[in-house]
Amino acid sequence: MKQLRLSDDILLSVEKPARYIGNEINVISKDLSQIDIRFAISFPDVYEIGMSHLGLSILYDLFNRRQDVYCERVFSPWHDLEEKLRENEIPLFTLETQEDVKNFDFLGFTLQYEMSYTNLLNLLDLANIPLFSKERTEKDPIVCAGGPCTYNPEPVADFVDFFYIGEGEVMFGKIFDLYKANRKNGGSKEDFLESLLEVEGVYVPKYYAVTYKENGEIQVFSPTHPKAKSVIRKQVVKDLDVVAYPLKPLVPLIQPIHDRVVLELFRGCIHACRFCQAGMVYRPMREKNSDLLMEQATELIKNTGLDEISLVSLNSSDYTDLKKLTDYLIDEIGRKKQVNLSLPSLRIDSFSLDIMQKVQDLRKSSVTFAPEAGTQRLRDVINKGLSEEAIINGSKEAFKGGWSRVKLYFMMGLPTETIEDVEGIAQLGNKITDTYFSLSKESRKGRFKIVISTSFFVPKAFTPFQWAGQDTYQSFIEKRNHLNKMINKKHIQYNSHDAKLSMLEGVMARGDRRVGQVIYKAWKNGARFDAWSEFFDFDHWIKAFEETQVEPSFYATRKRDKEEIFPWDFIDIGVTKAYLWREYERGLQGKTTPNCRKACVNCGMKSFDGGFCSDY
Amino acid sequence: MTIRFKFRKTGCMKYIGHLDLIRLFQKAFRKVDFPIAYSSGYNPHPLLSIAAPLSVGITSSGDYMDVKINENMNECMIDKMNEFLPEGLDFLSYTMLGESQKNAMSIVRAATYQVRLKVLDKMTQENITAYLAQEVILTQKKNKKKITVEVDIKKGIYDLALEKDDLKMVLATGSVLNVKPSFVIKTLCAFLKLNYNPFDYVIHREDLFYLRDGRLISLDT
């Protein structure tokens, strides 16, 4: 039995000690004498969240398939353990071997949301690794990062040695090979980072420099090393049926956020919602073969003993073989093995309601719509192809089918939004209420309830709205209060996000290298777990902005000109800036754009030659 | 049909609580298609129960779980489950229960413990005998309504002896009378005027017993 790093007096005095012991079902152990590369992979949040993330599971599996690599995990210790680690001067360790992260060859982060940036710094600090890339020595691991946030890597560029832009399956093998070759040649860390300059999709920030204009905008962003590419091209898997998928995923000993088998239906999205970064950066849409998915589902249930399968994708209703797949999952696996099917992100219509009826306890479940905007006008601006008619008809069908609860998701502060659009949210709630009560008493079941949630719009890099200004804090609050007054509380519950958090996200999402100092100072001031409302403290950030003299409104609320050079312009996601600008202008004019199945509008993705686009 | 499994929980599995443990067993059963019976209703759950669930922090070498099954199980399923379960959690043996046998949870009356002492100061057989000779051994305990009450645990301490660096205990366990080893250690420390630090005592539960004709019999037999 392996030796745990922490003693009983620590483990038994913190919440959920199982977060720190590893030993999960299907955990990978290796003979260290056969290992050339030790990789610590991290999701910088608490264990239960990180362990529910498919991307981490894919990379853990992928890296460990190599015999010469041992990939182990490390998550952010909860605040109770952080205190103990600091008090006892115990450096952060990985779960598998319980060894110091500091002694690893690589420390890789997946960055899924901006508000985990301070956790990244805290994790480095707890591991005794200098925070700034330039302060690290040969003894420290090479710190790398990937994930959706790194499509604009600049806010964390000072802390990370290299970024991997795109899907990990494509290039990591090459990176490992280069690492081994460099070590064999007695090369330094610097030599290795230089050798990475020839790898597609890899961005090494130290070989680039930025100059700024007087007004704060970027003047020039350019390589400082002859081999550094001026454009970094994102890496995508062309055929998802041939890449590895984790068929023996780890099964935690304590309950993670999602305790279920995950089947990935496809990557990318055919829609072009103008606020959505995932819809752009994950293009093109690439489906997995349904026969393969059925095989994988069977195998996954067998290998994990889990009793729930969840289908994941950006919009499961777009999956071509959805009927065939769900029939199989319900009839062959569900019935025979007492396995439930969970179906997030389904468009509500008679087909999906029919499936949901088979797999859900109607009394407990609700139907979900994400109209995002309250009026058709604004939904056209954001190109959300969901009409009021579809929402009303969908709810009616659902009520008739036995549901009585509806969840609605909206954003406030979208470009061109007026007070009518805000009021439209409340009105849509009323219309759904009317729909319910227009049904005969006999056909209404359960207790009717609507939950409306609003978040505040954060303009993101690589979306048509990347030029737009975010609403001010003041305006957010006014809109929220106005909506709150408008909503009929008899049947409708209203939830709203924290506007301060949205404003900070607004700064991070389109930040440049100067924002790194703000993150650093905020961390110094005590910011951690910012994504957790019980820990988020806006004062740490206000102080950080003051200390660094960085003006948040420059990043968040400022509207950009067409010509402005963005911090992320050097990354090529396939979708062109010209297309994004076209979409921005069409949006402002309220013109919609068809999805990729209806027509190809030449977003630029074709140059990647793979997936959906090759049909055109 | 009901099958009684004996299992052990060692090493770092001691940090896993009762509900998580049940979830792990359920996964193992599903993994090998164990013919476990489910309750009826909209959310059927597998019919299993664990006798005298252990507190987090304690290892065991003799724990018991009763499982209802629909048909006979295949013996090799147990090996497969052991392979699947995390290190430190193993099935040791099993017995088929007769129709009239009561479930393990309800018949448990005692447990044996081995407590490793990290501090040996004042721990002598004489002192222990003196401790046991007290008229009453009072400790504070929360009752079902979460109100702290004072209880006498003396009649629940069936045996207490020093063996090298270990304290061996036989304590009343189960629904009739339940004495946790920590109660004994705490009151013993108070009696010996020692500072009580729970981490100086590493507790291991050896086995569970029921009562037959006035004698304690292992659930294993």
Ligand code: SF4
């Ligand atoms: S190239 Fe055409 S089909 Fe491909 S993602 Fe762009 S718009 Fe869609």
